[in-house]
Amino acid sequence: MATIIKSYEPTFWDKLYIPALVQGLLVTFKHLLRKKVTIQYPEEKLIPPEGYRGLHRLNKDANGRIKCVACDMCSAACPADCIDIIPGSSPWDDGKERYPVSFEIDLLKCIFCGFCEMACPEEAIELTEIYDFSDYTREKLIIDKDGLLDVYDKTKDKNYYSNSQNLTIKE
Amino acid sequence: MDFLALLIICVKVLLVFAATMLTVLLMIYAERRISAFIQGRLGPNRVGPHGLLQPIADGIKFLMKEDIIPAGVDKPIYLLAPAMLLIPALMTFAVIPFGSDITLFGRNIPLQVADVNVGILYILALTSIGVYGLVLAGWASNSKYPLIGGLRSSAQLISYELTMGLAIVSIVLLSGSLRLNDIISQQQGHFLSWNVFKQPLAFLIFLIAVYAETNRLPFDLTEAEQELVGGYHTEYSSMKFAMFYMAEYANMITAAALTVTLFFGGWDLPFLNETSMGMLGVVLSVAAFILKTAFFLFLFIWVRWTFPRFRYDQLMNLGWKVMLPLALFNIFITAGYLALTI
Numbered sequence: 001m002a003t004i005i006k007s008y009e010p011t012f013w014d015k016l017y018i019p020a021l022v023q024g025l026l027v028t029f030k031h032l033l034r035k036k037v038t039i040q041y042p043e044e045k046l047i048p049p050e051g052y053r054g055l056h057r058l059n060k061d062a063n064g065r066i067k068c069v070a071c072d073m074c075s076a077a078c079p080a081d082c083i084d085i086i087p088g089s090s091p092w093d094d095g096k097e098r099y100p101v102s103f104e105i106d107l108l109k110c111i112f113c114g115f116c117e118m119a120c121p122e123e124a125i126e127l128t129e130i131y132d133f134s135d136y137t138r139e140k141l142i143i144d145k146d147g148l149l150d151v152y153d154k155t156k157d158k159n160y161y162s163n164s165q166n167l168t169i170k171e
Numbered sequence: 172m173d174f175l176a177l178l179i180i181c182v183k184v185l186l187v188f189a190a191t192m193l194t195v196l197l198m199i200y201a202e203r204r205i206s207a208f209i210q211g212r213l214g215p216n217r218v219g220p221h222g223l224l225q226p227i228a229d230g231i232k233f234l235m236k237e238d239i240i241p242a243g244v245d246k247p248i249y250l251l252a253p254a255m256l257l258i259p260a261l262m263t264f265a266v267i268p269f270g271s272d273i274t275l276f277g278r279n280i281p282l283q284v285a286d287v288n289v290g291i292l293y294i295l296a297l298t299s300i301g302v303y304g305l306v307l308a309g310w311a312s313n314s315k316y317p318l319i320g321g322l323r324s325s326a327q328l329i330s331y332e333l334t335m336g337l338a339i340v341s342i343v344l345l346s347g348s349l350r351l352n353d354i355i356s357q358q359q360g361h362f363l364s365w366n367v368f369k370q371p372l373a374f375l376i377f378l379i380a381v382y383a384e385t386n387r388l389p390f391d392l393t394e395a396e397q398e399l400v401g402g403y404h405t406e407y408s409s410m411k412f413a414m415f416y417m418a419e420y421a422n423m424i425t426a427a428a429l430t431v432t433l434f435f436g437g438w439d440l441p442f443l444n445e446t447s448m449g450m451l452g453v454v455l456s457v458a459a460f461i462l463k464t465a466f467f468l469f470l471f472i473w474v475r476w477t478f479p480r481f482r483y484d485q486l487m488n489l490g491w492k493v494m495l496p497l498a499l500f501n502i503f504i505t506a507g508y509l510a511l512t513i
């Protein structure tokens with residue numbers, strides 16, 4: 001069925017154009033005075049919202065030991081196939097038998113989908129809010145077990161970006 | 172002319188030149204900052220306090236850049252064009268009075284580089300010469316985009332020069348003189364004696380024509396980036412490119428100062444008699460002039476970041492079918508009024 005589209009007929013007031021121009025100028029003037037949205041990056045950093053998927057971490061348990069049991073579930077779930085775990089029997093003798101001897105994530109391959117974190121039965125791997133971890137070589141962007149545990153220490157208080165050690169916030 | 176008079180003129184020339192160049196630098200900075208603010212950004216704020224030294228950094232960058240002269244250009248004209256544009260732009264300011272007379276060393280020194288009795292004609296003539304800069308740059312570049320830009324600018328400037336001239340004619344009808352000083356003194360005294368209140372239509376036409384004359388948005392068809400890369404200066408690089416920019420801003424400064432002079436009483440402050448107040452009056456009048464001009468410079472930037480560009484046929488339609496008849500109508504009314512009352 002044909003639809004009748006009514007075209008807009010400008011009134012005499014519209015045809016003067018000047019009021020509309022003044023209106024436009026006022027809009028931009030309002031924006032001129034508004035708060036600016038720029039975040040001045042190295043000095044100020046955006047604090048990502050809850051649930052942001054950034055750099056990984058390996059959680060520690062109450063005794064400060066690695067939670068991971070080297071079950072390889074994360075590695076199996078990973079669509080980018082970037083987690084590399086070498087399991088071994090744990091040095092501790094209180095029930096936990098396995099632990100990862102080496103645990104490496106190739107951050108250049110990772111797509112930050114968060115599947116690893118969902119697959120983990122021990123809640124041992126998690127994605128954190130850290131987003132600025134660029135580096136100069138490919139080798140440096142393969143993060144190992146110590147690095148991942150280090151990230152846990154840095155982010156366990158959820159204040160990585162509001163912590164003055166990691167940035168200087170300019171008010 | 173004795174030595175002192177010569178010295179005074181030299182000082183005035185240097186002063187006006189330095190002030191214009193400084194304002195050009197400030198305008199480049201202001202343009203970038205204000206555009207950023209309007210878009211919710213911060214703009215350049217790293218070089219110097221609040222980024223104030225940014226134009227200097229830009230200038231150094233331009234000087235260090237390789238100066239490319241493309242093969243196939245018409246070399247003498249290609250080299251001449253930026254100067255052809257910049258020099259008239261700087262010269263135009265010479266006839267604009269920027270303050271009331273000052274008395275120094277027992278002499279009466281008018282704050283104006285040259286008190287030409289056909290000041291308005293001088294300005295119209297020089298702005299027309301400026302068009303040659305654009306056209307020649309477009310022509311000599313031997314490249315299609317500059318050529319289109321140059322042709323557009325010639326067509327645009329011819330059409331709007333006419334309306335601008337006609338808008339000025341109605342002012343001249345009121346003042347009865349082409350001297351800018353006379354036009355200012357005729358607007359002195361009360362607020363309502365400013366020409367903008369006597370000739371609102373002429374002011375509107377003049378303002379629009381001035382935006383077209385200075386190639387500013389919404390009339391910047393000569394350098395429409397989306398269609399013409401860079402317009403008439405596509406093939407220019409390094410300092411020659413910067414000269415085009417300086418010319419654009421110098422033109423804006425002159426245009427703003429001219430608007431103030433013709434329609435807003437120049438350096439005049441309403442309800443005050445500056446000439447009888449001695450030194451204070453001079454300072455006040457110069458300050459008033461600077462403030463008024465600054466407002467119109469701000470308006471240039473403000474308008475640029477508010478309105479989209481006209482299409483070419485719309486530009487021509489507006490110029491010939493709306494502005495020109497309106498300007499003629501305005502002259503008719505003004506002349507009729509004057510004939511009946513005098």
Ligand code: SF4
Pocket residue numbers: 074077078079080081082083105109110111112113114115116117
């Ligand atoms: S976030 Fe996705 S791609 Fe990255 S390691 Fe985990 S599962 Fe693999």
Ligand code: SF4
Pocket residue numbers: 067068069070071072073074075085119120121122123124125
């Ligand atoms: S991180 Fe979790 S899923 Fe991956 S190996 Fe360790 S315990 Fe298993």
